Amino acid sequence: MELVAQLLDWFTAPAQWTGSSGIPVRVLEHVLYTVAATGVAVVVGLPIGLAVGHTGRGGTVAVNTTNVGRAIPSFGIIVLFFFIFGIDPVPAVIMLVALALPPIVTNTYVGVRSVAPAVTDSAAGMGLTGWQVLREVEIPAAMPLIMAGIRTSAVQVVATATLAAYIGLGGLGRYIFDGLSQQVLNQVVGGAILVALLALATELALGRVQRLVVPRGLQARSRQAALDAKLT
Amino acid sequence: MITFESVTKQFPGGTTAVDELHLQVPDGEVVVLVGPSGCGKTTILRMVNRMIEPSGGRVAVNGEDVMRTSPPRLRRGIGYVIQGIGLFPHRTIAQNVATVPKLEGWDDDRIKARVDELIETVGLPDGVRDRYPHQLSGGQQQRVGVARALAADPPVMLMDEPFAAVDPIVRTRLQDEFLRLQSEVRKTIVFVTHDIDEAIKMGDRIAILSQGGHLQQYATPKELLAEPANDFVADFLGAERGLKRLALIPVSQVEAAPGPVVAPGAGIDEARRVAETHSSDWVVVVDDEGRARGWARLDELDGRGPVDGVRLRDFELTVHADDSLRTALNALVISRHGVAVRLGDGDRYEGLLTRELLSEELR
Structure with a gap:
C-alpha cells in the first residue's frame, strides 16, 4: 500500500508533468524512437517481404537473415554501439530496427505466400500484370498478416526502446534506469507502468489502423481466425 | 478458332508434357481434353493464354500466334475458369465479376449493368452482389467464377476442371446450366477434365490424350464411342461404352x-x-x-x-x-x-x- 501512495505522489507531482524530464517529453521521446524504428522497419521490410513473397524466391534467405536481428541481444548491441558511437540516437534506432524487421518481413512473406495459388493463377489468367496481381490481390489479401507483423514489431520496439536510456538517451527508460541507480523505487515502477501503458496504447492504435487498411471482406474472417487462435 | 500446330512442351528437366500436337478447336464448339493425369491436358489448355509457353510449334487464337500478343492483352480476351475458382477473397461478388471490365476501362454504369446481367445469367440470387466469396456455397462460387470469366464477353473460354470441386448433385446441375448457357452464347471453349462421362456430356468434340501429351483420338462423342481408334481409347471409354452411346442418342x-x-x-x-x-x-x-x-x-x-x-x-x-x-x-x-x-x-x-x-x- 505504501508503494501505491508513493506512486500516486510520483505521478501527481507537478514537476513530473513539465520540463525536459517531465512525463510528456519522455513519452514523446519514446514515441519518436518507436515511430522512427518501426517506420524504417516497414519501409525496409515490407518491400523485402513482398518481393520474396510475390516471386516465391529467396524467402528462406530473407526470413533467416532478418531473424538474426531477433537473435542478437538488444542490450548487447546498444552497449556496443555506445562504445563505438557515444550518445547518439541513430545507433539506438538501428538496434530497434533490427528487432522490428523479422516480424514484418516474415509476416509479409508468409501473408503473400498464403494467398491461395488459385487466386493468383486466376488473376494472372484474367490478364492482370505482375504488378497488378501484387497490388490488387496479394497485398490486400495479405493485409491481415502484414498488419499483425507491424503490431508485433511496434509493441516490441516500445518495450525495448527503454534501453535507449541506458546509453544516456531519453525516453521512458530514463525513469527506470535513473530510479534504479538512485534507488527510487516509485520512479522505477512509475516508468515501467508508463512503458506498459504505451505498449498497450500502441497495440490499440494499430488495431484501429488495421481496421482501416484490411479490406472489409477479410475482416470478419481475420477476427474469426484471431478468435480461433486464442481458443487453441 | 484455336489451332495447335505441331505444338510441343518440354519442361526444364526434360519431361515432355505435350508432343507434336495438332488440334483445331472450331468456333462456337466445346472441345474437351480428357486423359489420365500426366497426359498434358492442363498444359495444353494453359498454352492457349500463355500461362505456359510452348517450346515448339504454334498456338494461334483466331489466326493470331499467341506468342505475338502480350500476355495481359491476350488473356483479357480469353475467359478463364479453374478448378480452385480463385475468387478474390477481399472483393465482393460484384467486384470479382467486374475484374476484366475494370481492367479494360469500362465506365461504372456499363460495368454495373453487365454485372447485374451476368449474376442473373448464371443463376445467382440478386442478393449475392455485395457479399464476399467465403459467404457463398461452393456451387455458387463456381457460378461466380463462370460469370467473371464471361464478363467482358470473350469469344474464347478456357475451363480447367471447373466442376470438379463440387458434389455430384451440384455438378450435374452446373453442367446442365452450362450447356444451356453455351447454347445461347456459343463460345469457343477448351474444357479439361479427367472424367470421361463429363467429357461425353459436355463436349462437341473430345480429344483423348495419353501420358506425355500424345493425342490418341479426336472426334465427336458419338464417333468416339462407336469407333474407338485403339485399345487405349477403348479402355479409357470404359466397359459401358454401349450404354454411354445410348445416352447420347435421343429416343x-x-x-x-x-x-x-x-x-x-x-x-x-x-x-x-x-x-x-x-x-x-x-x-x-x-x-x-x-x-x-x-x-x-x-x-x-x-x-x-x-x-x-x-x-x-x-x-x-x-x-x-x-x-x-x-x-x-x-x-x-x-x-x-x-x-x-x-x-x-x-x-x-x-x-x-x-x-x-x-x-x-x-x-
Whole structure:
C-alpha cells in the first residue's frame, strides 16, 4: 500500500508533468524512437517481404537473415554501439530496427505466400500484370498478416526502446534506469507502468489502423481466425 | 478458332508434357481434353493464354500466334475458369465479376449493368452482389467464377476442371446450366477434365490424350464411342461404352414399333388376334384420340365385354422423344415385358421400344 501512495505522489507531482524530464517529453521521446524504428522497419521490410513473397524466391534467405536481428541481444548491441558511437540516437534506432524487421518481413512473406495459388493463377489468367496481381490481390489479401507483423514489431520496439536510456538517451527508460541507480523505487515502477501503458496504447492504435487498411471482406474472417487462435 | 500446330512442351528437366500436337478447336464448339493425369491436358489448355509457353510449334487464337500478343492483352480476351475458382477473397461478388471490365476501362454504369446481367445469367440470387466469396456455397462460387470469366464477353473460354470441386448433385446441375448457357452464347471453349462421362456430356468434340501429351483420338462423342481408334481409347471409354452411346442418342431417332394396339371397345377375339400377330400375351389400349389408356393381359380379359371392361394397368415407366435411349433401356429393363412405351404430349401413344431396336441402333 505504501508503494501505491508513493506512486500516486510520483505521478501527481507537478514537476513530473513539465520540463525536459517531465512525463510528456519522455513519452514523446519514446514515441519518436518507436515511430522512427518501426517506420524504417516497414519501409525496409515490407518491400523485402513482398518481393520474396510475390516471386516465391529467396524467402528462406530473407526470413533467416532478418531473424538474426531477433537473435542478437538488444542490450548487447546498444552497449556496443555506445562504445563505438557515444550518445547518439541513430545507433539506438538501428538496434530497434533490427528487432522490428523479422516480424514484418516474415509476416509479409508468409501473408503473400498464403494467398491461395488459385487466386493468383486466376488473376494472372484474367490478364492482370505482375504488378497488378501484387497490388490488387496479394497485398490486400495479405493485409491481415502484414498488419499483425507491424503490431508485433511496434509493441516490441516500445518495450525495448527503454534501453535507449541506458546509453544516456531519453525516453521512458530514463525513469527506470535513473530510479534504479538512485534507488527510487516509485520512479522505477512509475516508468515501467508508463512503458506498459504505451505498449498497450500502441497495440490499440494499430488495431484501429488495421481496421482501416484490411479490406472489409477479410475482416470478419481475420477476427474469426484471431478468435480461433486464442481458443487453441 | 484455336489451332495447335505441331505444338510441343518440354519442361526444364526434360519431361515432355505435350508432343507434336495438332488440334483445331472450331468456333462456337466445346472441345474437351480428357486423359489420365500426366497426359498434358492442363498444359495444353494453359498454352492457349500463355500461362505456359510452348517450346515448339504454334498456338494461334483466331489466326493470331499467341506468342505475338502480350500476355495481359491476350488473356483479357480469353475467359478463364479453374478448378480452385480463385475468387478474390477481399472483393465482393460484384467486384470479382467486374475484374476484366475494370481492367479494360469500362465506365461504372456499363460495368454495373453487365454485372447485374451476368449474376442473373448464371443463376445467382440478386442478393449475392455485395457479399464476399467465403459467404457463398461452393456451387455458387463456381457460378461466380463462370460469370467473371464471361464478363467482358470473350469469344474464347478456357475451363480447367471447373466442376470438379463440387458434389455430384451440384455438378450435374452446373453442367446442365452450362450447356444451356453455351447454347445461347456459343463460345469457343477448351474444357479439361479427367472424367470421361463429363467429357461425353459436355463436349462437341473430345480429344483423348495419353501420358506425355500424345493425342490418341479426336472426334465427336458419338464417333468416339462407336469407333474407338485403339485399345487405349477403348479402355479409357470404359466397359459401358454401349450404354454411354445410348445416352447420347435421343429416343426420337429410333422408329418405335407399333406394338399390339387395340381400341377400348375391342372384344377379346380381336385382342387375342392382335396379341398373336405381335407374339405377346398383352395388348396396349389406345383410344380414338390416340391417347394410351393402359395395358391389359389377355388372361385377365373376361371373354365377353370390350377390353376396357377390365381394369387397365398403368405403364410403370414411359419415355418421351427427347429422352435418351439409355433412359429407354432403363424403362425396358424394368418393364415386365421387355419394352419401353413411348408417349408424346398429352399421353399420345407413339409406339414401343424393344431391345432389338436399341441394339440395331448401336450396330
